[in-house]
Amino acid sequence: MAKLLMKGNEAIAESAIRSGCRFFFGYPITPQNQIPEYMSKRMPQIGGTFLQAESEVSAINMVYGASGSGARVMTSSSGPGISLKQEGISYLAGAQLPCVIVNIMRGGPGLGSIQPSQGDYFQSTRGGGHGDYRVPVLAPSSVSEAVSLTQRAFDLADQYRTPVILLGDGMIGQMMEPVDLPDQPDQPAAPSAPSKPWAATGWDGSRPRSIINSLYIDPSALERHNTMLQDKFAEIAKNEVAYSSEHTDDADLIIIAYGTVARIARSAIRAARASGIKVGMIRPITLWPFPSEPIARAARTAKAFLTVEMSAGQMVDDARLAVGGLKPVYFYGRTGGMVPAVRDVLARIKEAV
Amino acid sequence: MSIVFSKPLSLTDNVLTYCPGCTHGIIHRLVAEAIDDLGVQSQTIGVAPVGCAVFAYNFFAVDMLQAAHGRAPAVATGVKRVHPDKIVFTYQGDGDLASIGMAEIMHAAARGEKITTIFVNNAIYGMTGGQMAPTTLVGQVTTTSPYGRSEELTGKPIRVSEIISQLDGTAYAARVSAHDPKHVMEAKKAIRKAFETQRGGAGFSMVEVLSTCPTNWGMTPIEALKWVATDMVPYYPLGVYKDLSKGAA
Amino acid sequence: MEKRVLIAGFGGQGVLLMGQLLSKAGMRENLEVCWMPSYGPEMRGGEANCGVVIADEPIGSPLVTEPDVAILMNRPSLDKFEPIIAPGGTLLYNSSLIDAEPARTDIMVYDVPCNDIAVKLGNARVANMVMLGAFNALAGLVSMESLLDALRETLGKGKERLIPINQQALAAGAESVA
Known part of the structure; x- marks a missing residue:
């Protein structure tokens, strides 16, 4: 369409x-x-x-x-x-x-x-x-x-x-x-939504009673519930990491940025590459689970990392955990609603290489 | 041999965990009887509060959701908007409904949500150990009003039924009490009426039930029942505050 | 090719619409486009501005901080944005409402008396379309046909009657810088 x-x-x-x-x-x-x-x-x-x-x-x-x-x-x-x-x-x-x-x-x-x-x-x-x-x-x-x-x-x-x-x-x-919007399923039910037998929809005896609840007053029961939740989170972390890599193969410096800031970083990377600086980018698409593994892999070849954020430095913590001290991880950020400018990111790139 | 008395179908076999002499058990039974009488057990979805009735999902034999403190009317709104054909009720105490959940109950009523709220008013926070509630009477001693509730410091108790009945979305509001058999029978009628009002689609319905808390009031069960009659009822007058249901005068 | 265009003026001068029409026209020609408004209290009556990026490759930064072209419809916009135009860039300003001369000498400057031209056409409200016509004649980013298609799409059936006057305004604007 x-x-x-x-x-x-x-x-x-x-x-x-x-x-x-x-x-x-x-x-x-x-x-x-x-x-x-x-x-x-x-x-x-x-x-x-x-x-x-x-x-x-x-x-x-x-x-x-x-x-x-x-x-x-x-x-x-x-x-x-x-x-x-x-x-x-x-x-x-x-x-x-x-x-x-x-x-x-x-x-x-x-x-x-x-x-x-x-x-x-x-x-x-x-x-x-x-x-x-x-x-x-x-x-x-x-x-x-x-x-x-x-x-x-x-x-x-x-x-x-x-x-x-x-x-x-x-x-x-x-x-x-x-x-490009997906085709329009304007019918009441979602075609891809699975059935939800656990939902509270009225109990007629044909299934166990549905109880939507987060209270487990017995500590051992709550720990079992937490263990089950943690297993689920581990499953999500294993299966659902999403990120994109741009120009990372030959990069001396890899920028880590997400959302709109990754776009600003991309403009800076183009400018840097035009002047011969080998810069790439790993853009997390899922922030949790964080793409730690690809960043760790990139740390073997890249010389340094630079996270760019519209914050005082938050994602940089995850980046440093992923890099594990193997290479320096620099940070550049703006706060308060100020947006990093391409030229400022470019200046940080030049400082870092 | 004929059965002359039995547990309502809409109560489970679980043993109630309420304190001896507390009237929550009676009120649970009245709600379950109303659901049975209307034959809507399989179409009913309940919402439990935070408070002494937090385990209500263990006692009502219907699908249940446990809500965050005070948020039961918002949760019930979500349920009812998804299932407009089902009977949806909240069961809330006075701290839950009249303090932290005041915004949720007022706006659910103002929107005319077609849900039923059973509001159990025992003038105290029971589950957390007897602190002052917005419904605590002036002079009443609690663990956070050790010298008796001071009007100068905390104002006067809130009369919820009177306020709720002023909202255009409210179709039925009544205050009843569970302190003696005569009043229990009246409470039963009011609760049934509230569910019927919901089924008829007239709007929001609420029954406020004056209830006891012998444990935190520091009374015997009998003293507590008497205290409801002598101290609570005069401040919280019983009666039907609003009835816009079909057939109502 | 990547062109960064800044359009600024008073709220009500139709500057956001100019940017949207340009973006829609670019999209019709399979170009990459991105439109970004200023938002917040200044949307109501005060200053309004938007940035448009048109490119033939995926767009990096959606922000227009150093415009290749600035289209400035009132005096406060000229004061604020003339200094940030990229060296070698282009400035189009509404000389009907701006009595000052732009000071920069390292950019191309075009004065377009948008409101005067619009009034001559019989509808003061199409001053923005006069300017858009002038801009597009100079920049040549999209065809006039694409702009008109974008205009038809935006006005919809309900305001179809306004097409001719807007079309005249686009043409008059183009002529003014020919």
Whole structure:
């Protein structure tokens, strides 16, 4: 079908609908407002439900209810609202409920700013709420990738019975790029959604009673539950790492960057290569699980690494863990909604080689 | 031999874990009887709170979700929007509903969510060991109001049924009590009415049930039942606060 | 080829739309395009600007921080953005509303009296299309036909009647820099 020029936020919303999402619960916050706005328009057209909750806290708990009773469901927000959702995300992870949570990041901490940021990396990749858990985190670097990763997020969520975070920033949310949308399954049920016999849908005695729960008052039972969850996380970590490599084979310096910042890094790499500097890039597409293994492999040949982030240095911790002290890992970042400029990244490249 | 008394089908065989003399058990039974009476056990989905009733999913023989503290009405909203044809109820205490979950209950009612809330008001936080609740009476001693609840410091207790009944989305709101057989029978009628209201699609329905907490009140079960009548009922008047269901006057 | 274009003006001058039309036209010609608005409170009535990147290879940075071409529709935009234009770049400015002369000598400068031309055409609101026509005549990034197709797609059936005046404006703009 013909390409459409779509804003990132709207493309994510439409992709969710085409992934079979029929329930959306949200709350306004910049710079993600086009997602709930788009959903409020589209959901009634296709027999879905859009509901503006009284708070992010309520929205994530509506997600818990809808997911727990078997639906493909999504919510979206930005930093301050995502913080409020963390209680619910921990419950969702504990009760093993699939859903997709979109975070279009803005500058923090506190109320911060509404300009783009990647300051929620730690919050996203370390679970974010209380207790021992992780959730898959997908980081698109273009609008068309946001479309495909939204679909992937729903599939991962159902496959592993887990919340999945789609982590973009204000630029991904606001910019328009051409997208190829998947075919339009405007029927009520998702074609790819598996059956969910565990869901609370009304008990007629033909199966065990469905109880959606994260409470295990007996410590040994809770430890067994945690062990099972950790086994699941290990399975995700083994199977679901996604990343892209660009010009890494001959690279002296490898940049590690994700999301829109990887695009800025790509421009800097082109300029560096034009002046004879051998630079490549590993771009994590899943932030958790982090592509540690390919980075470790690259550390055998590259002389150094440089992470570029819109944060004070968060992903750099994971990069250093992956490199394991074998080679230096430098960091360049901007905060507060300031975006690294190509020329500044280029200057850091020149410093590092 | 004929059976003259039996456990409702909508209760499991699990032994209730509530304290001796607590009226949660009676209220559980009333909810289960209402579900049985309406013949909707297989179509009912319940939401358990955080509080003494946190294990409600062990006791109601229906599909259940356990919610975060205060969030049961939001969880129930999610369930009901996915399954508009099912009967969805929340079972919440006064700390859960009237303190941390005030936003969720008010907005669920304001939206006219077609769910039923059973609100058990025993004027104290039971599970955490007897702290002051928003419903604790002025002068009542709790572990966080050791000199008695001070009106100057913490204001007066919240009367939830009165507030909820003011919202246009509320179709049925009643306050009942479980402190003696006569009132238990009235409570049963109100709970059944609330579920019928949901089935009829009129809007949000809630029954507030005054309940005892002998353990944390520091009373015998009999003293506790009497205290409901002498101290709680005067501040929390019983009655139907709103009834927009079909056939209501 | 990669062209980085910055379009700036007051909110309400249609600068975001200019960028979107250019992007859609580029997309129709199978070019890589990316449109990025400024967002936030300044969207409402104050300053508005957007960056458009058009390229024949995958686009790196979506931000236009050092534009090859700047299209500046009001005085505050000229003050703010003239200094960041890439050396050897191009500046088009709306001389109907900007009474100052651009100071840079290392760039190509074109003055387009957009509002005056639009008023002569009978509709002051098409000043942005006059400028877009002038820009495209100079840059030659996309065909006039693609721009018109993008315009038709954007206006939709409901506003089809506005096509002729917009088309005239694009043509008049192109003529003004011929």
